[in-house]
Amino acid sequence: MTATASGSATPAAPVLVGCSHGTDSVAGRAAIRSILDGVRAARPELDVREAFVDVQQPEVADVVAGATTAGCSAVVVPLLMSTGFHARVDIAAAVEGRRAAASRTLGPDDRLVQILLDRLRQAGAGAGDAVVLAAAGSSDPLAAAMVEQTLEALRRAWRDGPVTVGYGSASLPRVADAVEQARRAGAARVVAASYLLAPGFFHDRVSAAGADVVTAPLAPDPRLVEIVLDRYAEASALLPDA
Template sequence: MSVLIAVAHGSRDPRSAETVAAVVDGVRLRRPDLDVRVAYLDLTEPAVGTVIGEVAAEGHSSAVVVPLLLGSAFHARVDLPGILDAARVRYPWMTFTQADVLGDDSRLVDVLRARVLGTGVDRDDPDVAVAVAAVGSSDSLANRRTRTLASRLLDGTEWSGAQVCFATGVESPPADAVARLTAAGPRRVVVAPWFLAPGLLIDRVFGAFDNSALRADVLGDHPLVADVVSSRFDEAPRYQPRIDESSTVRR
């Protein structure tokens, strides 16, 4: 049976690991042909190296590693390739293939829209405005790509607008999103997390909005998330990771 190691970022918030476990359970239901494991890059156990060691000890000859990340920056381009390079030296009989990140796949944008609708707003309500809350990066190109989520989210709706704000960094803080979304008058503002799982960062973003703002759920264990993970596994043999050994971008 082929092995899929789903690698999440990790968090001190236990809600994060619970949600990741639910995502992985969804992948297992969708892909009974795979042996699906979960591992973390930081702050949560089991670590990637630990899970790789277990897979090697069980006699497997290969594994596909799927990063449960929404952006391709330091963790996907430096941390994880480094871990896999070390594993190839330690377990020379094994083949490790790194898949692409989940990224801004159109199916995940559909999940984001579904989470907004899950707050009770109507897709045809022009008084609705959405603040999409993302992690943010010190890589301005990565932030630029994340900002495209705003226009894509509005497809098929009559919502008045959407703005991307970042929980970290100096670009587009939540306060700026509030100002832009409400500049034309009162709006029903929905805060929509572009996060796979809940945690302290999104709690901080929610705290930047007043109590009248509706709070959408994270992407979480929506069936389309498992669908994207499954696709990344299938596409892995054709994926060429972008490895940046000199990168100092941490997100």
């Protein structure tokens, strides 16, 4: 609880738990951390904690439990591009039965499309290039539908050539197959647009898929901070004591 100017107590803002997949990549860890550091800089009054669903510690369930047993509420913001097992099972289980909520994933969001456009331009993509939107992939049909929303938005925004999609795992077509299909369709150059937050396992897969150019991941970027804070605000409003 915090005191107002009149002396009455108001509930403290929910703890913001930024939950990513986790990675062994040092560069990937730094990229994810940059998002949460940006959130802390933008909202220094918030208690911002990091959590993971795999590879790294602490686990999201432990972070949420630590916050809520100490008398706080918590909002988990999945630092994931779309839904899937980790969002719908791991993160959902972490908040169930606690004074906590989980927000929507980062995507789809028009700001992510703007970052993708910037990464394409930074990589030198231009007229005549075929673009493959390279996503991680999930066996969850809803996750594929969310990536398709981003694909359609990128097609509307990128008028310099065809835009298709490829996945690193679980979904089809795989990135390498999408790159090959673009070549067979007559593309002189194929650019893989990484729909990934950070360097690591999936970005390595994209880099090895045969594209002529591979764009940098989305983080760091201040627009990611904006999305995280928007997701946090939406979910915070759903908490009983909001």
